[in-house]
Amino acid sequence: MMQWVPENRIDHTLIIGGTGMLADAAAHLSKRSKNLTSVAGTKRSLSKIDLRIAKDCTHHSLQLNWNKPDEFLNRLRLHLGELMPPTLVLAWFHDNTLGPRTAELIERSSAPCRFFQVLGSATADPRADASKTLEAYRAPAHVVFHRVVLGFVETRSGSRWLTDSEISSGVLESIESGDEYSVVGCVEPWSSRP
Numbered sequence: 001m002m003q004w005v006p007e008n009r010i011d012h013t014l015i016i017g018g019t020g021m022l023a024d025a026a027a028h029l030s031k032r033s034k035n036l037t038s039v040a041g042t043k044r045s046l047s048k049i050d051l052r053i054a055k056d057c058t059h060h061s062l063q064l065n066w067n068k069p070d071e072f073l074n075r076l077r078l079h080l081g082e083l084m085p086p087t088l089v090l091a092w093f094h095d096n097t098l099g100p101r102t103a104e105l106i107e108r109s110s111a112p113c114r115f116f117q118v119l120g121s122a123t124a125d126p127r128a129d130a131s132k133t134l135e136a137y138r139a140p141a142h143v144v145f146h147r148v149v150l151g152f153v154e155t156r157s158g159s160r161w162l163t164d165s166e167i168s169s170g171v172l173e174s175i176e177s178g179d180e181y182s183v184v185g186c187v188e189p190w191s192s193r194p
């Protein structure tokens with residue numbers, strides 16, 4: 001796994017949906033953060049990730065269900081209001097539109113917030129609706145919005161989906177690069193996908 005080391009420790013990192021395929025990335029980011037909020041759907045996955053959080057990082061676990069978007073956003077807003085605004089956000093949702101809606105909740109802080117939304121392979125489908133790929137999304141001025149698309153890996157015998165480890169590692173590389181759009185693996189030619 002590549003080791004991304006920011007110049008200073010991050011005051012507050014917010015990770016949504018980071019207890020599954022992004023768990024390695026979450027564990028790594030906890031070493032670089034003074035506070036880390038993990039949002040997931042179950043207590044079970046939150047307890048599991050808690051064991052992997054760096055000892056000197058204060059971990060805030062938040063069990064929320066994104067299938068009830070208004071309640072999800074309201075409770076997240078209340079939580080963020082009690083802490084300093086995050087300056088790094090890593091988010092995975094099943095509904096892509098929740099990324100922009102979450103970005104709108106981030107209060108201005110002394111440093112701009114870097115918001116990385118991980119998007120499924122379907123957003124790279126040339127036929128995908130631009131509103132679903134978030135291509136045209138304009139974030140608030142104090143939020144720098146980044147899209148990280150999960151692709152696939154070409155092999156001698158065809159292609160396969162990324163492993164969790166490749167996803168976490170690739171997402172950390174995207175955070176390090178700071179590119180506004182990046183792909184983990186590849187998405188072209190689209191016809192080669194598994």
Ligand SMILES: NC(=O)c1ccc[n+]([C@@H]2O[C@H](COP(=O)([O-])OP(=O)(O)OC[C@H]3O[C@@H](n4cnc5c(N)ncnc54)[C@H](OP(=O)(O)O)[C@@H]3O)[C@@H](O)[C@H]2O)c1
Pocket residue numbers: 016017018019020021022039040041042043044045046064065066067092120121150151152160161162163164167
């Ligand atoms: N392109 C590729 O190569 C590739 C590779 C692997 C996976 N994927 C895609 O990535 C997706 C993610 O897979 P995954 O196995 O990690 O499962 P997942 O069910 O999407 O869970 C990922 C994260 O989201 C959270 N989550 C799930 N439902 C939630 C809800 N209703 N409210 C709040 N948080 C929720 C999970 O926490 P809880 O478990 O606590 O709810 C976990 O932290 C899959 O749909 C798969 O198609 C793509």
